[in-house]
Amino acid sequence: MEALRESFLLSGIPGLVHGFGPRGFTEDDLRAFADARGFRPVLLDQIHSDIVHIVEAAPSDRPPGDALITEKTGLLLVIKTADCLPLLLADGDRRVVAAVHAGWRGTRGRIVERAVRIMTDRFGVPPSDLCAAMGPCIGPSCYEVGEDVRCEFLESGFPSDLFVPTGRPGKFTFDLPGANALQLRIAGVPSEQVDFISACTHCEPGLYSFRRDRNTSDRLFSFIGFVPI
Numbered sequence: 001m002e003a004l005r006e007s008f009l010l011s012g013i014p015g016l017v018h019g020f021g022p023r024g025f026t027e028d029d030l031r032a033f034a035d036a037r038g039f040r041p042v043l044l045d046q047i048h049s050d051i052v053h054i055v056e057a058a059p060s061d062r063p064p065g066d067a068l069i070t071e072k073t074g075l076l077l078v079i080k081t082a083d084c085l086p087l088l089l090a091d092g093d094r095r096v097v098a099a100v101h102a103g104w105r106g107t108r109g110r111i112v113e114r115a116v117r118i119m120t121d122r123f124g125v126p127p128s129d130l131c132a133a134m135g136p137c138i139g140p141s142c143y144e145v146g147e148d149v150r151c152e153f154l155e156s157g158f159p160s161d162l163f164v165p166t167g168r169p170g171k172f173t174f175d176l177p178g179a180n181a182l183q184l185r186i187a188g189v190p191s192e193q194v195d196f197i198s199a200c201t202h203c204e205p206g207l208y209s210f211r212r213d214r215n216t217s218d219r220l221f222s223f224i225g226f227v228p229i
Contacts, residue, residue, distance in 0.1 A: 002206050007133030009195040010224070013092035017076070020086060020135040020197055021221040023206050030078065030221045038228045039076035042068055046080060046101050050109030052118055066101040067115045071123055074228035078221060082208040083201050085137040085176055086222035087112060091125045097224045104149060107179050108156050116187035127188030132195065135222050136207050139200030140164075140175035143211075149174065158182070 004019035011018075017037060021030070034041045040058040044065050051065030055075055068077040077099035079086045084103035090096070098115050100106075119125040147170040150163045162179050163172040177196065184194055201209040201220070208218045 005135070005197055005199070007088070007131075007195040007197065009131045009193065010088060010090055010133050013090055013131065015073075015095070015227045015229075016090055016092065016097070016224070017227060018088055018090075018133070018224040019222065020133075021223075023208055023218075023220070025221055027221065030223065034076045034223075039074055039225055041076045041078050041223070042070075043078045043080070044068065044101070048103050048105040050106055050111040050114055052098075052111065052115050054118065054122060066103075066106050067098060067111055069096065069098040069115060069119055069122070070225070071096045073226040076223050076225040078223045080219035080221055081135070081137065081201075082210040082213075082215070082219050083138040083143075085180055086135040086220070087180060088133045088135070088222065088224040089115065089119065090131050090224065091119070091123075091129050092131070093129060094123060094125055095226045096123045096125050097226065099222065099224050102176070102180050104145065104174065104176065107176060107183075108152055108158075110156075110183055112180050112183040113187045116184070116189065128190060130189045131193045132184055132189055133197065134177050134180065134194065135197045136199035136201050136204070136220065137176055138202045138209065138211065140173055140178065142200055142202040143174045143176055144171055145174045146170055147172070153179070 002022035089098040
């Protein structure tokens with residue numbers, strides 16, 4: 001099994017633990033990782049929405065939604081993906097973190113902008129103080145969508161240059177990380193504080209890809225949290 005991937009920006013924040021898991025890093029591995037460091041993992045019932053949960057304690061179940069935010073240390077926020085974008089956010093001074101699952105529906109619903117806004121409104125986090133890491137996802141040259149998806153994004157105010165015609169009628173490639181990087185810029189997160197893990201899930205065999213593998217269960221685990229104090 002490959003090693004966990006880390007963001008160089010997030011790695012520089014004292015007390016912050018994070019990672020983007022490789023193929024073969026299971027939920028049991030995740031829980032062992034968390035237990036060894038005194039964390040309680042928090043997972044979602046991901047539904048491709050714009051629902052963001054503020055977490056004060058580890059819930060007994062998995063609430064439906066696609067993003068988690070906490071200011072509590074000792075909680076490990078977890079996102080599962082297999083082509084969708086995992087995005088981690090942290091404010092080292094206020095010790096507030098977020099984990100976001102952004103597929104095309106959540107991206108169209110601007111879940112990243114919503115998460116940043118909640119971090120600001122609820123916890124007083126200036127967007128300019130945030131560091132963000134965008135993990136492995138399906139790359140712009142591999143993510144083919146139809147005219148219906150393109151129209152939904154254009155109607156939601158996204159620029160047309162996120163879509164490139166493939167040469168096949170009604171088919172386009174879509175820049176999923178670019179659409180979410182745009183949301184971070186709109187939300188006020190400086191571009192120099194956004195780290196990209198340049199890995200395409202569809203191209204790299206060491207990562208799970210729903211489109212490539214046609215598997216409905218295998219997922220990559222991404223996580224973030226401040227060590228217990």
